[in-house]
Amino acid sequence: MGVQQKKIAVHDLEIGMFVSDLDRPWHQTPFPIQGFHIRSQDDIRSLVSHCKWVIIDVAEIREGIEQNRASNRQFADRPRRPGSHREAIQLPPLSIREPVRYENVTTMKKELKVSRKVMMDAEASLHHVFEAVKEGAVPDLQEVATVTRRMVASAARNPDALLWLSRTRHHDNYTYRHSLNTAIWALVCGRQLGLNEGLLNHLGLGCLLSQIGKLDLPDHILRNEGKLDAEDFTTYRNYVEKGVARLADTGVSRAVVSVVQGHRERHNGSGFPEGVRGDRIPLLAKVAGLAEYFETLIGPRDGEEPMTPARAVNLLYDMRNIEFQEDLVEQFIQAIGIYPTGSLVELTDGQRGIVVSHTPERRLWPKVMVMTDRDHQPLKSARIVDLAKYNESRGAHDALSIAECLPHGTEGLHPEHYDVTGAESRWSLARIVGA
Secondary structure (H helix, E strand, O other), X not given: OOOOEEEEEHHHOOOOOEEEEEOOOHHHOOOOOOOEEOOOHHHHHHHHHHOOEEEEEHHHXXXXXXXXXXXXXXXXXXXXXXXXXXXXXXXXXXXXXXXXOOOOOOOHHHHHHHHHHHHHHHHHHHHHHHHHHHOOOOOOOHHHHHXXXXXXXXXXXXXXXXXXXXXXXXXXXXXXXXXXXXXXXXXXXXXXXXXXXXXXXHHHHHHHOOOHHHHHOOHHHXXXXXXXXXXXXXXXXXXXXXXXXXXXXXXXXXXXXXHHHHOOOOOOOXXXXXXXXXXXOOHHHHHHHHHHHHHHHHOOEOXXXXXXXXXXXXXXXXXXXXXXXXXXXXXXXXXXXXXXXXXXXXXXXXXXXXXXXXXXXXXXXXXXXXXXXXXXXXXXXXXXXXXXXXXXXXXXXXXXXXXXXXXXXXXXXXXXXXXXXXXXXXXXXXXXXXX
């Protein structure tokens, strides 16, 4: 059965409906994603204040809502069972003490020259730490702490460079890549929240070290993280406590340890190792947990098809106040965009490329490095298209937009073959013949 779209007045909306379009452009509203499930009366009130009518996808209504509406109406006001994985937990909005307002003070082109070296050094420092742990020694964290400060400084100047490298660099070791990319997503979110550089240092270092306990897990569990049976998952979840134990004699700060200890806890208490929830989870651990989960969704792994970043953003939005605090989710999405840097996309005219950066005011119109023509044939020289500027003087029918987010590894899309700082092709005769 296909999806049926229906125009409906906002006053007739009900919880569970999926809103797929509005009577005005999405970027003129506070909704951070294009298309979302209505989960509360607050969602409805927000829609009422901005729109007169919306389009809903009838087939997207949450499972069981229509058939159970009549029979369960008498239970509608009862609270959900404590501990339910779909239990929504409301907390007061996040309050950051003396938030820092960051501005981009350098171009992506300039920052890439710095951040490439930072990423190489970060990989090397993680390798040294992990090797020490494997040998049973207490790791020296001075090197990785130093490189964390450099990552924080880079993210503060212009986060797009680190985001670009996190999505386009190849890593042989999944755990290194996962730790690094988690740290980058977390730093970008922390920057958006206005955390000062000292807190960002704790957050970044905690994320880099968050996977250290996995070194004590059996190889077969690490190879099958996404499909463990109950017995193996019981073993797997011990990695957090093992990681905390590994850091006991390193002299690392309590703030960093709290990130490692709390990055798998969840807002509704469904996480581990303690199952704490809500405001009992430290803020830095909440940010780390959100970033780590997002990277798990979109990070490529052998034998597994990752989710597209746009789909992952949509899923996060649907989990607000369930597994992750609502305003934290919304700040994260504001920071990374609906189509995060590094997302492979197809434009409405058929051209394909990769998102280079986004503008919060024009969330659906990021900058895209176009790599193919309309027939999906690779271009010799890529070009940067700023969709927001391109569409400034064009009407809705002439606008160029993103039609869809493409899966990782889509054939014919190889951003590493191009120089994003100028989008000149890096193809050469020597490259082609393998010299």
